Amino acid sequence: MALEHAILVSLLEQPGSGYELARRFERSIGYFWTATHQQIYRVLKRMEGDGLLRVREVAQQGRPDKKEYEVAAPGRAALSQWLHEPVEPESIRHELAVKIRGAAFDDPAALISEVERHREAHRARLAHYLSGEQRDFTGPGAPQPPGIRQELQHVVLRGGVAYERMTIAWLDDVLATLHRLGAAPPGA
Amino acid sequence: MALEHAILVSLLEQPGSGYELARRFERSIGYFWTATHQQIYRVLKRMEGDGLLRVREVAQQGRPDKKEYEVAAPGRAALSQWLHEPVEPESIRHELAVKIRGAAFDDPAALISEVERHREAHRARLAHYLSGEQRDFTGPGAPQPPGIRQELQHVVLRGGVAYERMTIAWLDDVLATLHRLGAAPPGA
């Protein structure tokens, strides 16, 4: 059900079409909740049917028409209700960790390039977060003083930054461990 | 498909029944991959049908019989193949982050108790990891010198510890932010 809520939040921040939402889910909101355009279109249709959203056909020039969605009163109420009920702390799912444990039954050194690839992806994401932070929150163009919305978006972004930094440090630890094991004789 | 691989790793570490696997997915492997017993039983059946696992009926006294699974040669090969192909870096899914951004459209202060609850859950998980680390890796009962399997399990556990520490620090940041906003006048 969380996709619904992520869509409500995103549409409250800014009304938009399914396509636009899909692109937001590649950045911004997508940093901590992912969805494909298929899923988004399907859920938007259902939410509209449930009266959570209003839709408006918008003609555009040089582009196909779009359906712009915005949050209706029941949608706002649904979000508010969800905010007041507890959600369970996340259960992490980390494929790479499974691989690392699995490497004990194969060749640990073969994982090195894979881990380096992940490290590079996280480094790039961190750089991306930091430039976004500069642009939207700490740079000269940022709203002064920041509103509640900016404050909350910023603290979420700081979480992303902390996550990436922690992950990069851990991947360095993993690489050091794999190199150490590569130097030692293999065996189960 | 990652559940299959997590099961292969877990059964290589120690053969066992669906029930036993389900319990491992509540600790150990479950720290970075979750699954319910339903899913596990279904996947075990499929994997056995695909020849990845061998099954053996084991009679027990005072308890129902169980089916003990162990990895067959094709299962080992499937794991090895997976280890050699790249997986995409994780897309995080963090419901609490969605809530925090959503709080801008409701009452931010109402989230405080929820965030505190999460903080407590992460604190408990960290304590649990640390005691497990002491028991299995850094304490006096740990194997000396550690084998490859221990080294890799340990580095994964260190990742869990780093994750929990980072998360607790971030939740403190979130709490400070929410308190600061609570002192200021509300408004969208």
Next chain:
DNA sequence: TCCTTGTGTGCAACTCGTTGCATAGGCAAG
């Protein structure tokens, strides 16, 4: 001219994952 890229929406089929329920025996506490 054709091919690719981008905007915009959507169906169909599938796998993954969750929830509720069912069965069945043993064991322990009230």
Next chain:
DNA sequence: CTTGCCTATGCAACGAGTTGCACACAAGGA
């Protein structure tokens, strides 16, 4: 002796999420 918990396996139904494909039009480059 009944209630509840633990071990142990499983079905059925649903919801969440992915993948592949399709259509339609516009713009730009080869």
